[in-house]
Amino acid sequence: MSLIRTVARPLLASMFLSGGAHAIMNPERLAPAAEPVVEELADVPAVPRDVPTAIRLNGAVQVVAGSLLALGRFQRLSAAALACTLLPVTWAGHRFWETEDADERAQQRIHFLKNLSMLGGLLMTTADTGSGPSLTWRLARRIPSPAHH
Structure with missing residues (x-):
């Protein structure tokens, strides 16, 4: 594993470890923002239909997947799981377009874009094969194409 990957994965995971632990321990603080999204889903x-339970479940996935990513275990799967948890968190927590106050709107836009940036890092991690051949490449060489029959 490269030094960059060894350092980058824990850095990327750090926000999920912190945010996930906060969600597990303090779901009531996040409930007002999460409620509309939980209802939509x-x-x-x-x-879960219960908002605190949904918040805790999302937080638990973030802690477990963040830990695995930080440790370099199942990194592609853990990055995909984190990406899935980031979408409802971003949609619920950073609805800058609904905020009337200009300063608050600017702060929420920054957080929204920060989450999109983290989503980009997670998506790149899901595709990172650690310099090994991709699943597509491996499958193409093991399964003959229909043209060869």
């Missing part, structure tokens, strides 16, 4: 399987 109520029909999605595995999403």
Whole structure:
């Protein structure tokens, strides 16, 4: 594993470890912002209808996946899980377009864009093969294409 990957993964994971732990311990502080998003996702399987439970579940996934990413274990899967947790958090917590106060709108826009930046890092991590061949490359060489039959 390269030095850059060894350093970058814990750095990327740090926000999820901190935010996930906060969500687990203090769901009531996040509930007002999360409630509309939890209601919108109520029909999605595995999403709890109870807002504090949904917040804690999202936080637990962030702590577990963040820990795995930081340790370099199942990094592609853990990055994908973190990306999935980041979407509802960003949608619920940083709705800058709904804020009337200019200073608050600017702060929420910064947080929204920061989360998009972290999403970009997570998406790159899901594709990072650690300089090994990609799944697509490996499959292409093991499964003959229909043109060769």
